[in-house]
Amino acid sequence: MFKKNFIINLFLIFFFQINVILADAFDSKIDEIRAEINRNDLKSAINLLKKIKVGNDTQQDKVHILYGDIYLKINQTIKAEEFYEKAFFTTNKYVESLSLVGLAEVKLIQGKIDKSIRLSKQAISINPDLIRPKITLATALTRIGEGQQAIEILQELHNNKKTAAVSLAISDYYISFNDIDAAINILENYLKRNPNHIRVLDQIAGLYLFKGEKEKAIEAKLKVYKFHELNKDKKKILSTKSWILSVDPTYFDEPVIIENIVEKILGYIEKEIENYDEKEVKPDYEDFVFAPTGTGSGFIVGDGKFVITNYHIVQTAKKIAVRNGTGIVSEAKIANYSKEYDLAILKLENPYPKKFAIDSKNFAEPKIGADVISIGFPGIGITFDQPTITQGIISKIFDDETGIMLTTAAINQGNSGGPIFNLEGKLVGVSFATLDKLGVLMTTGQIPSDMGFAIQSNMIKEIFPYDNKILTRSVKFDKSTLYEKMLPSIALIAVSN
Template identity: 25%
Template sequence: SYKEMIRIKPDDTDAYLSLSGIYLKQGKVNTARTILAKARQIAPNNLDTLAELGIVYWELDKPQEALKVLEQALSSNPERPGLLAEILANLAEVYEKLERYDDAIKTSKKALEIDYDDPLANFILGLSYDAKGDGLNAISHMIVAKKHFQELKKNYAKARKWDKRNEQKYLANSSRKLRTFYEKYKFNPEDFGEPPIKNIPIAPPQTAQVEEKKPPEKQLPQSGTGSGFFVSKMGHVITNAHVVQNCKKITIGDNANKQVPAELINTDRSNDLALLKLSTLEMASAESKSLIQKLGIVVVPLASKGLLRSEDVILGEKVLVAGYPFGEFFSNTIK
């Protein structure tokens, strides 16, 4: 056992970390803290110990203590990307708790530079942008957070009880926050290419009166919008996969009155991308035709590794984002 390993070798920090992990599985947070504190005495700058201790202090509602150990861990310049992203996301959560929203945003963005899909970093960005009154960014990041917390839920069967409980908590909070944000900032889920959220109606009190049942109302088809950009002279368009997911009909246009039917060619769900193709170029607007003619013929294929492949990009290379999910409501310019 790990206790026996510690008895034989009292300075074995890995044994202390493993033992604290067992107590965390059992929900014995204070015991885990005691063990991690001993490990810290042996190796004050051990990054794994500091990172785990920061989480424990957070769970014990001691944000100032969590702040100290996480900032100490960060100052040691962790070389493992996964550990660095974890420290940054947890530190951002502490900053948000202490109402240091600018620090929370800055630190969360650093975490996303390492792992763009990090659900906790997106969750903290959503909360922090909301605190600063930026509803658009608050909703956008909370949508991403909820999506990836849902992905984590699929792996709950293999997760330890401690992780499972926390991920369930964050998933519930992200769903609740999204509802609040939509109402607060006067947006609809459809504005972000998301399915509508159905409110559960409150049942009226039961009465003895018998009413004639009415036939169910016919549901109207739902529609949504999203951004995309042309990538070939043949009329190929790249957009997000979630924008066209489960769509029976897809149209493309640069304004609401000039829409051209399009075909879904392929999807890259790992990067949330979809490749579309216009059914005809004759119906496209003059602006779209002018843009398409300047493009090449070759399209980068949606390979098994996705459209974004390591051999195609260089670290530090500038990225240009074209398109905007609100279309004509705000702007048609490049962001």
């Protein structure tokens, strides 16, 4: 009897050890696939996923998470959501937290800010050690103007984990409030520790260019270009090379040599594999084919064929491109403009769907004291694939021929040209400038409150004739609902001068 029990126990131990080995081998494969996703080699990731053998429900859920990550990477949010939801009903808390993070990011991209915040908080409550849900939460809060809450989350993260994802998120925060120097500083400090991190180099290249530091911008971007060459990512190679050539058309006329660049980048790739964050997936939005030297905001009209913005944004532009809030890019040309009212209408080379356009029947005259929100791409717009909002009231309407109104909704540099809506979703103005607080302080000795300048919506007829006599039913929205409703209609304007 003793001998029989001993053999049974020995068999159970052996069986357990085999299962542990198999589980470790499976997780090793999962990490390998995650690494391929992280460096944008989705073809290799999919091929590996097809070959992986699933032994139980938890392993199947981990595979679902990876498919969700892949679809999120290519901005296919509906498919991504399907796979994250499949993994959500797992009994494994760790996998559940990853599915919640994925769903939170899906909702953020879809503009469903309230749902993104709720899902992020759920993920944090299950797994407080994950970085991604905290960054997603901070990003969602920033998008709806809750900047103080956002920076508190990010600063706490940065004090404990100075990762690339955290540094990039803080940089994004500073950009959103037009503090480019602070955004560069946070990324430069990170690069002192990890000088070849591709995402950080990519972001700082754009910031350097906006500061007029072309040599630094190209130096950083060239490393990104070499990285994509090593990965044989043809799409990224083309877009990155186009970016460099738009800054310096003769740059590739002579052989470009950077000492040990290949060795350094290969080292970066290995480090990325080792330190891959469970959810460090950033959805791909369509790239501009040139390096923007200026940006602004705008909104789609005319059945999707036109975009309205400020004239001063595009006045001297040699190239103009537009990307809407869902990531679709189209080149554009000035169709009409008014210097007097600082308005321009752009004709799109590839029109957007008609449903993305703001119908002229939803243009309304502004009213003093009305609650309004300003939507646009703050800062320089390089890292902000989606817009942010600020909220305030209409504080003054000038009755003269200038067509100007004042609002307490903060208008940052990149917000120029963006729409101002009342809470019924009616367009009441177009942002064009913010109050020079430093100038007022130096002149009066007093710090003024936030004040933005906008063109009244009825001035749009100067460049875009329309008839809005059709009355529509009035329904009030909260700012999160308005954000979601207007997301596809808001445009980032990129120019090369």
